[in-house]
Amino acid sequence: MRRTHRFFIKSNLRYHVDADAWFLFNIAASQTPVQRLFNERLSNNQGLDFREDKAPDGVTRFHALSAPAGPLEVMYEVEVERDELDCSVVPPATEATLVSLPSVAARFLYPSRYCESDKLVRFANMEFGQFAPGHERVMGICNWIFNHIVYLPGTTDSSTSAFDCATLRAGVCRDFAHLGIAFCRALGIPARYASGYAFLLQPPDYHAFFEVWLEGAWWYYDATRLAPQHGFIRVGSGHDAADTSVATMSATAQFVSMEISVEARSMDRVEYAEGPVTFFPQAPAK
Amino acid sequence: MRRTHRFFIKSNLRYHVDADAWFLFNIAASQTPVQRLFNERLSNNQGLDFREDKAPDGVTRFHALSAPAGPLEVMYEVEVERDELDCSVVPPATEATLVSLPSVAARFLYPSRYCESDKLVRFANMEFGQFAPGHERVMGICNWIFNHIVYLPGTTDSSTSAFDCATLRAGVCRDFAHLGIAFCRALGIPARYASGYAFLLQPPDYHAFFEVWLEGAWWYYDATRLAPQHGFIRVGSGHDAADTSVATMSATAQFVSMEISVEARSMDRVEYAEGPVTFFPQAPAK
Amino acid sequence: MRRTHRFFIKSNLRYHVDADAWFLFNIAASQTPVQRLFNERLSNNQGLDFREDKAPDGVTRFHALSAPAGPLEVMYEVEVERDELDCSVVPPATEATLVSLPSVAARFLYPSRYCESDKLVRFANMEFGQFAPGHERVMGICNWIFNHIVYLPGTTDSSTSAFDCATLRAGVCRDFAHLGIAFCRALGIPARYASGYAFLLQPPDYHAFFEVWLEGAWWYYDATRLAPQHGFIRVGSGHDAADTSVATMSATAQFVSMEISVEARSMDRVEYAEGPVTFFPQAPAK
């Protein structure tokens, strides 16, 4: 029987609303075979109703809200029971050919707002063309990103793309994910953006990583090495940060502050290895 | 009873394949309530099998092909019976709020590879903010594009985006559609890219236009004014040209030439009005 | 005899130097026939020597400084006697042809880092091609900028160019100048960036405007309408903000704060007209 861990997540988002505003939140954990939710609670300080909607992947949930002027606070809490990674399972050393790709994966082959894979084809082939297919090639991509991009908050903004980041050589988790996705797609490997919570991430924040389609399943990779992937709680996935951001909202609302905490329940004896985190990909969330 | 027209479409695409290559074609007309297909035939000069796949919209079809070295020719033929436009139906003068948008429309609110709506928010509000909501605002967008962008083949390429085109002030149908989409999204109106065949388009070619979500349905708009919309035959829709292009293929294949013809059957007495084409949007294809 | 005004300028720039750093300041007023300097004093809190150098225009002065770790404060003071504008002189209604341009002007025809005039040719011809040549056309450019670009600190940064700003539709004085320059060059009219101090600018700050070559002389224009041009004190000119910025420095130094004041001496009875500032260009500084 597989061991599981139980995480307790709290997220608090505060906004100032100048005039009637709408919000679309992407903060609720996904319910998947390896990640089960308990005691989930989404609320706000004004008693407003959320409308829940699911993305085409059937798992990612959005919560829409319409709020009047005034301070808005959105509180989310959930307990997540999550299967431990089976590190003996290594992702495949093969890549699907386009001809055999199902459309659910094929639609993540195309360039998107922040992942202009069409402009990175030569770069990706030069740097990663000589790797063995599949897992090794994607690890080569992750290592290149880790070694060439400085993790440096404040250097990029909401308009920075993978193409920019490849040369600016600095960014945050969002940029690391965009680069990984763009390189994969440039090599004909479907890849998508994933957002989530991460245990032991310092400072606590929303996290972004990416998922790669290898032989019939999505495997996830994180080039930042900022938190152990045993503690990733998946929220949503999409083409890139454009459709997977924490919140999309009217211009009449301003972000004020946020607090996030991800705690592990003590009875689960979560024993994360010391030293450098290993980054084997995990079994797919879906 | 609604009048219909019958169109006979032929498309011939020729490639040179240097070494084993894969292709993903997006050239087959959609089967929709207003557009019915007869005698469809997709073939190639090498007797290779196509694999058909449908996009998440359930209507757009892709055809994958794996081809060996040598010349490749892909032939497509179909007869399409298409309902005449009911020009007495005018698209709504309202726009859905994000809170009420179904996810099928909401996912076309976000910026994409060629439609960086996040960078056009101020521009769109300045130029189109004063229009009445819905149809009038979208017509305002179409008119601005028609009046400010020169239709000029050769001025843009496969990496040109709406942001570029807004300042370069020239482009082709693809660019006109990208701009329309980007402006709509920047104003909080879902919009998507649509590809198709167009009767009377000169020279005959694939055409691109865009679809806008107004009060529960997609309406289509074309800022190019190059062909009467009574003769549009819809192939596919997507975020932008990135996932709706005619063909995506390996680097080992080169496009050589193509021929397209769209003819109307004489017994249908298609009587297109003379003079400037009117651009009332059409009832949604789906 | 022409009336003159006397301005008293003070500038205080503070930096924190982490390790040995170099600086290149462009803050000293130009000595020109219409702008005469008195009691100039450039100093710093560490008693370091400045090395003065002149730009190829023979007027713009740079001051280089090498500073050790620690706080650095650079103080500049000067009295400037400046001829009053002769508003009866209107800039020419003609534009020089390239063939007759001296190289001193011709070198400001080319695109530069922040003024990609090569990408704005169609835009400029569409919007300003119908104006009368010379002064009217340049005024048309200034008016377009004023009416389409929102003056909004914080919307652009040091990498924003004229091409970006044309679509982002917001910026500061630097961006307004870049756009003016780019449009002029796109139309074959030499234009350069000018930096300076400006009386009555609120809040007090360095200011940027642009200079246009019309029939043998440089005339200056300011599309921001933020301060009366009767009170402009010219510091330097160059291709764009890249070579005309207030300070260029090592990565080991950080800007901390600054204070600027521009005062008019009371005995000069400076009587600026009330109401909307008129923006007639001034006789050339050189």
Next chain:
Amino acid sequence: MRRTHRFFIKSNLRYHVDADAWFLFNIAASQTPVQRLFNERLSNNQGLDFREDKAPDGVTRFHALSAPAGPLEVMYEVEVERDELDCSVVPPATEATLVSLPSVAARFLYPSRYCESDKLVRFANMEFGQFAPGHERVMGICNWIFNHIVYLPGTTDSSTSAFDCATLRAGVCRDFAHLGIAFCRALGIPARYASGYAFLLQPPDYHAFFEVWLEGAWWYYDATRLAPQHGFIRVGSGHDAADTSVATMSATAQFVSMEISVEARSMDRVEYAEGPVTFFPQAPAK
């Protein structure tokens, strides 16, 4: 006594002029201490007068021309006696500090249209920061460019910049030079663009390389390795291709074709080493 070589250069440029057009040519070889001109002849098929102008560097010459509608052909011929490279002279292993830079060099520290050094600072420091200063660092830059950028005509166009090329990973001599310049400036080393003719370049064409300021003199470098630098004949220098292009002209003129030949006079016994060309920089042209 230094050995010299004598080169015979011919350039033929053909344009079609639709309506009165102006041209600014930058095709005449520079007269410098190491490069002496004989029997120079600049003419055109219409007997039109050229107006010669010199750039601020006192060496680069421009030739302006005004031409009526019709075919235009511009012929240039010159014999150039050029000192042989003294390969025992190696460029300095030191870099000037900004504080000691004369303005003639300092103005080539700033980013320009095609060399956005401001956006390549982190990249340049990561890749070249560990090299010894001066010649070794610049050679490190040249080697990186040669090893990472594919020389591939047709992949870039007149709007491609160093920032683009760093990620697109392909380009022509112009792009190689832009990258070299941008990396140098990003590291605080003045660098400028140089155009010229090159003996043994295949196919014969105008060539571009770059010049770097090291300890009081300009040294030239070429990352393309396409032709032996013993056979470079310098035409002009500038910030980048924006102000150093072969010809700037009205929109009413179109380039048709060109022919270039660079021949060595037999009596000079030009004995270029076999094998891979060595790329020691040459003594400065000025």
